Amino acid sequence: MAYQRITLTVNDLTETVDVPQNMTLLQMLRQKLSLTGTKNGCSAGECGACTVLMNGEPVNSCMVLAAECEGATIVTVEGLAKNGKLSKVQEAVAKAGGVQCGFCTPGMMISATALLERNPNPSDDEIRQAIVGNLCRCTGYFRIVNGIKEAAKM
Amino acid sequence: MANAKSKEKPSSPIGASLQRNDVYEKVTGSAIYVDDLQFGNRLLYAHVLRSPHPHALIKSIDTSKAEKLPGVKVVVTGKDFPERMGLYLKDKTIFALDRVRFIGEPVAAVAAVSEEIAMKACDLIEVEYEILEAVFDAEYGASDKAPLIHPQLGEYYCPNYLFPKPGTNISNHFKIRRGNCEAAWKECAYIVERTFHIPHIQHVPIETHGAIALMDEKGKMTIWASSQSPFAQRNIIAQALHITQTDLRVIAPLVGGGFGSKAGVTMEAIPAALATKCKGWPVKLMLTREEEFFTNFVRQGLTTHVKVGCDKDGNILALKNVMYWDAGASTEYGANVVRAAGYSSSGPYDIPNIETDSICVYTNHPIGGAYRGFGMSELHTGIDQAIDELAEKAGFDKVTFLKKNAISEGDIIVTGMKMHANGIQECIDNVAKSIEFSKKEEPTSPDRVRGKGIAIMWKAPATSPNPGSSAWVELAEDGKVTVGLGGQELGQGTFTVMAQMAAAALGVKYEDVRIAGPIDTQYSPYEWQTVASRLTWSMGNAVRAAAADARRQILDVVAEAWKENPEDLDIVNGVVVSYKSEKETPLANLVIYGLPRENNGGWIGGPIVGRGSFMPQYITNLDLETGQGPRAVVHYTVGCEGLDIEIDKNTGKIHVVKAAASFDVGKAINPELVKGQIEGGFVQGLSSALFEEIRLRNGVMTNPSFVDYRIATAPDVNFPLDVPFVEVPQDDGPWGARGVGEHPMVPTIAALGNAIYNATGIRLDGPPYSAEKVYLAMYDAGLTK
Numbered sequence: 001m002a003y004q005r006i007t008l009t010v011n012d013l014t015e016t017v018d019v020p021q022n023m024t025l026l027q028m029l030r031q032k033l034s035l036t037g038t039k040n041g042c043s044a045g046e047c048g049a050c051t052v053l054m055n056g057e058p059v060n061s062c063m064v065l066a067a068e069c070e071g072a073t074i075v076t077v078e079g080l081a082k083n084g085k086l087s088k089v090q091e092a093v094a095k096a097g098g099v100q101c102g103f104c105t106p107g108m109m110i111s112a113t114a115l116l117e118r119n120p121n122p123s124d125d126e127i128r129q130a131i132v133g134n135l136c137r138c139t140g141y142f143r144i145v146n147g148i149k150e151a152a153k154m
Numbered sequence: 155m156a157n158a159k160s161k162e163k164p165s166s167p168i169g170a171s172l173q174r175n176d177v178y179e180k181v182t183g184s185a186i187y188v189d190d191l192q193f194g195n196r197l198l199y200a201h202v203l204r205s206p207h208p209h210a211l212i213k214s215i216d217t218s219k220a221e222k223l224p225g226v227k228v229v230v231t232g233k234d235f236p237e238r239m240g241l242y243l244k245d246k247t248i249f250a251l252d253r254v255r256f257i258g259e260p261v262a263a264v265a266a267v268s269e270e271i272a273m274k275a276c277d278l279i280e281v282e283y284e285i286l287e288a289v290f291d292a293e294y295g296a297s298d299k300a301p302l303i304h305p306q307l308g309e310y311y312c313p314n315y316l317f318p319k320p321g322t323n324i325s326n327h328f329k330i331r332r333g334n335c336e337a338a339w340k341e342c343a344y345i346v347e348r349t350f351h352i353p354h355i356q357h358v359p360i361e362t363h364g365a366i367a368l369m370d371e372k373g374k375m376t377i378w379a380s381s382q383s384p385f386a387q388r389n390i391i392a393q394a395l396h397i398t399q400t401d402l403r404v405i406a407p408l409v410g411g412g413f414g415s416k417a418g419v420t421m422e423a424i425p426a427a428l429a430t431k432c433k434g435w436p437v438k439l440m441l442t443r444e445e446e447f448f449t450n451f452v453r454q455g456l457t458t459h460v461k462v463g464c465d466k467d468g469n470i471l472a473l474k475n476v477m478y479w480d481a482g483a484s485t486e487y488g489a490n491v492v493r494a495a496g497y498s499s500s501g502p503y504d505i506p507n508i509e510t511d512s513i514c515v516y517t518n519h520p521i522g523g524a525y526r527g528f529g530m531s532e533l534h535t536g537i538d539q540a541i542d543e544l545a546e547k548a549g550f551d552k553v554t555f556l557k558k559n560a561i562s563e564g565d566i567i568v569t570g571m572k573m574h575a576n577g578i579q580e581c582i583d584n585v586a587k588s589i590e591f592s593k594k595e596e597p598t599s600p601d602r603v604r605g606k607g608i609a610i611m612w613k614a615p616a617t618s619p620n621p622g623s624s625a626w627v628e629l630a631e632d633g634k635v636t637v638g639l640g641g642q643e644l645g646q647g648t649f650t651v652m653a654q655m656a657a658a659a660l661g662v663k664y665e666d667v668r669i670a671g672p673i674d675t676q677y678s679p680y681e682w683q684t685v686a687s688r689l690t691w692s693m694g695n696a697v698r699a700a701a702a703d704a705r706r707q708i709l710d711v712v713a714e715a716w717k718e719n720p721e722d723l724d725i726v727n728g729v730v731v732s733y734k735s736e737k738e739t740p741l742a743n744l745v746i747y748g749l750p751r752e753n754n755g756g757w758i759g760g761p762i763v764g765r766g767s768f769m770p771q772y773i774t775n776l777d778l779e780t781g782q783g784p785r786a787v788v789h790y791t792v793g794c795e796g797l798d799i800e801i802d803k804n805t806g807k808i809h810v811v812k813a814a815a816s817f818d819v820g821k822a823i824n825p826e827l828v829k830g831q832i833e834g835g836f837v838q839g840l841s842s843a844l845f846e847e848i849r850l851r852n853g854v855m856t857n858p859s860f861v862d863y864r865i866a867t868a869p870d871v872n873f874p875l876d877v878p879f880v881e882v883p884q885d886d887g888p889w890g891a892r893g894v895g896e897h898p899m900v901p902t903i904a905a906l907g908n909a910i911y912n913a914t915g916i917r918l919d920g921p922p923y924s925a926e927k928v929y930l931a932m933y934d935a936g937l938t939k
Binding site for chain 1: 173174176177178179180181182183184185186187189190192357358359360361362408409410411412413442443644645646647826827829830833834835836837838859860861865866867868869871872875
C-alpha cells in the first residue's frame with residue numbers, strides 16, 4: 001500500500017502524518033493520532049458517531065480519506081473543551097441529561113457545535129434536523145435537543 | 155471541636171437528581187470503550203468465516219492454504235473447541251462442529267497481523283457443505299414434519315426449570331394451567347380471538363460488539379470486552395476452554411449500549427479461542443455493523459394466538475395464549491425468554507382462568523437472546539391489543555376496563571403467587587389524564603385521522619432463581635469513598651445511583667464517592683449480570699449493605715476511642731459526630747489509621763472495608779404441567795403508556811401528537827435518570843413499533859444496514875412525552891426502589907396498535923406499523939383512495 005505524507009491542523013495543533021492511501025480520516029484520528037474520542041459505529045457514513053468538523057463543516061470521518069485532508073483544519077470532540085472548561089454544548093447537554101451510554105455523544109457534540117456556529121438561535125425542528133445523522137439508541141433525543149437549545153441561550 | 159462541615163444541612167442523595175458521575179468523560183471523548191484500548195504492535199486481528207447456509211452439514215474444512223498465507227498467526231475451527239456452552243441451555247459451541255444452523259454462524263476464525271490478511275485468509279479456507287432442508291417458521295418447526303435442527307437436544311445440559319422435548323425442535327415448552335378455561339368460556343358474554351406476528355428486531359447498540367483476548371505463557375487468560383456480563387463470561391468461557399474461572403479475567407470498560415445484546419456470551423469466545431493457540435499475543439475482534447445485525451443476538455420473532463373473554467359486567471374471566479417463538483439456531487439464552495413470557499402471560503390483569511403454552515422453537519434464523527423487556531414487549535403486543543378490543547366489545551370505556559381488571563395487592567397471580575403493593579391504578583390515571591384519553595379530538599388537517607391508544611404492562615426480573623450481587627466500600631486517607639461493584643454502566647446511570655446509595659448509607663456527600671472501574675473480575679466483587687432491570691434493586695441492596703457495614707465499623711472505632719455508645723454517634727457529611735458529647739472528628743485518616751487510645755494506650759481500628767452481598771433466596775421452581783408454584787419471581791414493575799396520534803390518509807404515515815408513560819418505580823433514587831430511562835425506552839419501543847424488522851428471506855437478513863434497517867432519528871421524536879412516575883415502595887428494595895430499565899419499551903407497540911385501531915378501526919396483525927403497511931390497510935378498508 002502506498003503511503004502519503006499529509007500536513008493538517010487537528011484541534012489547533014499542526015500534525016504531519018504518513019497515511020496509507022486507503023486510510024480514512026477516522027482511522028487516522030484513532031490509530032495515528034490516538035484521538036479515540038471519535039467513535040466508529042458503522043464504517044459506512046450512516047450512524048454519525050464519527051462526526052468531526054472538517055474546515056468548519058461536520059463530516060462523517062469514516063467517509064473521508066485521510067489523504068484528502070492535506071491542509072485541512074479538523075476539530076474532534078477532544079478539541080471542544082478548552083483548558084478543562086467544557087464548551088457550551090458539552091456543558092448544556094450534560095446538564096440536560098442528554099448523555100447515557102455516551103457512544104453517540106462525541107459525534108452529537110460536533111454536529112451541535114456546527115449547528116450553533118451557522119445558526120445561533122435554532123428552532124427545535126432545526127436542532128432535530130441538524131442531528132438527524134447522529135443515531136442515539138439510549139436517550140430518545142429529548143434531552144439532547146433540550147441541551148442544544150439551552151446551549152444556544154448561553 | 156466545632157466543624158463547619160457537619161453543620162451544613164445534610165441533603166439526602168436519595169431522590170436527588172444529581173449529575174451523572176461519568177458525564178465529563180463522555181462529553182469530552184475521554185471515556186474509554188473497548189475499541190479505545192491500546193495493545194501495541196503485538197496485537198493480532200481476528201476475522202471470522204461464517205456460514206453462508208441456513209442449515210447444512212459440514213463435510214470437510216481445509217485450512218491449509220489460509221495457514222500458509224504470510225502474516226497469519228493461527229487458524230481455528232470447531233474441532234478445536236467442541237465444548238457446548240450457554241447461559242441456560244448448553245446448546246451452542248464457539249464454532250460450528252459438524253453442522254451449521256444459521257447464516258452467519260462462525261465456522262472458522264483467523265488471527266493475523268492485519269485485518270486485511272485475516273480477511274484474505276478466511277477467503278482461503280475451503281469448506282464443503284451438504285445442504286439440508288431448513289426451518290424458517292416456528293409453527294412449522296414445532297410440527298413433526300419439520301427437519302430436526304438439534305438432533306442431540308436430549309444430551310444437552312439444561313437447568314431444571316426449562317423443559318426441552320428431545321426428538322423435536324422444541325427446546326422449552328412452558329405451560330400455565332390455572333383454573334378451568336374451557337368452563338370459563340361458557341360464562342363469557344364477550345370473547346375476542348386474535349393472532350399477532352411480531353418480527354425479529356435487533357438491539358442496535360451504537361457501539362458494536364468487541365473483545366480482545368490474551369493468554370499468557372502459563373495459560374492465564376484476560377479478556378477485555380464490551381460486556382453486560384463479565385462474570386457470566388468468566389464462568390461460561392472458562393468452562394468452554396477448559397480453564398479455571400480463577401485463570402480467566404474479564405475486564406469490561408464502559409459499554410456503548412447493550413439492551414441485552416451484550417449479556418451472556420456471544421462473540422467474546424472467538425478471540426478467546428484464538429488466543430489459546432497464540433500465547434502472549436493479544437487477539438482483537440470488533441464486529442462490523444453488518445455482523446452486529448444478524449450474527450450475534452437478535453430479538454426472536456413471535457406468533458401469538460390470543461383468546462380472551464369477559465362477563466357482561468366486564469370482568470375478564472379467561473385468557474388463552476399460545477405463543478410460538480421463532481428462537482433461532484440456538485436457544486441457550488432465549489429458552490428463558492420463552493419461560494418469562496409464560497410465567498407472566500396474564501399481563502398485569504387479574505384473570506382467574508388461564509391457559510398458556512409458550513413454545514420455544516429452533517429455526518434456522520439468527521439466534522434470539524436477551525432483549526430489553528425479555529419477551530414482555532412481544533407478549534403485551536398480543537394481550538393488550540386483544541383486551542383493547544374486548545373492552546370495546548363489552549361496551550366499556552377502555553380506561554375503566556383496564557382499571558377494573560388490573561392486578562392489585564393481594565390478588566393471586568398467574569403462577570399462584572400473591573401480588574405485592576403496586577401503583578398500576580395511578581399509572582393508568584396519569585396516562586389517561588396526560589393525553590386526555592376520554593376526550594375525542596379532531597385531526598389537525600382534513601387529510602388526517604386521529605386516535606388515542608393506551609396499554610398497561612408488567613415485568614419481573616427474569617433471571618436464574620438465585621442471581622447474586624456483592625459490593626465493598628473502602629475509604630482513603632482523605633476520607634473519600636470508593637465503591638467496588640460488579641454491575642456494569644451501560645448508560646442507564648447505575649454508577650451514579652450506586653454512588654448516591656453509598657453516600658446515603660454511609661453519611662458522606664455524593665461528590666465524595668467514586669466507583670471502582672472498569673469492572674474487572676480479578677478485583678471487582680461478583681455480580682451475576684447487568685440485565686433484567688435488577689441492579690438498582692439487587693446491587694443496590696449489596697452496596698447499601700456494604701456502606702452500612704463500613705459505617706458500623708467506623709462508629710465502633712470512634713465509640714471505643716471516645717468511650718461512648720455507637721448508638722449515640724452518626725456520620726454527617728463525612729464527619730463523625732456524637733449527639734451525646736457533641737464531639738466531632740472527620741473521617742480523614744481515621745478510616746486508615748484508626749484512633750489513639752487515651753493515655754498512650756495504643757491504637758484502635760485500622761483500614762475500613764465494608765462488605766455487602768444480596769441474593770434472593772425465595773424463588774421456587776414451577777410445576778411442569780401447570781406452571782404453578784409459591785413464588786416465581788422477585789417482584790413486578792408495572793406501568794402504562796398512551797399515545798395520541800394522527801395518520802396521514804394520503805401516505806399512511808403516523809404522527810405522534812402527544813405521548814405519556816407512567817411506571818411505578820418504587821422509589822426514584824435519581825428522578826431525572828429515571829425519566830431519562832423512560833423517555834429512551836419509550837422511543838426504542840416506538841422505533842420498534844414504527845420502523846424495525848429484520849427482514850428474513852430463506853434465512854438471509856436482507857436489510858443489515860442503517861439505510862435498510864431504520865431506527866428512530868431525532869426528527870421522528872418531535873412530540874411531547876410526559877413521564878410522571880409513581881412510587882409505591884418495594885418491600886425489599888433499597889429505599890423501596892425497583893427497576894425500570896426495560897419496562898418503558900414493553901407496552902409501546904400495543905399502545906400504538908390500539909391508537910391506530912381507534913383512529914381507523916383497523917387492527918393490524920403486527921408491527922412495524924410502517925406508512926406503507928398502514929396506507930395499504932386503510933386503502934383496503936376503503937378509508938383512503
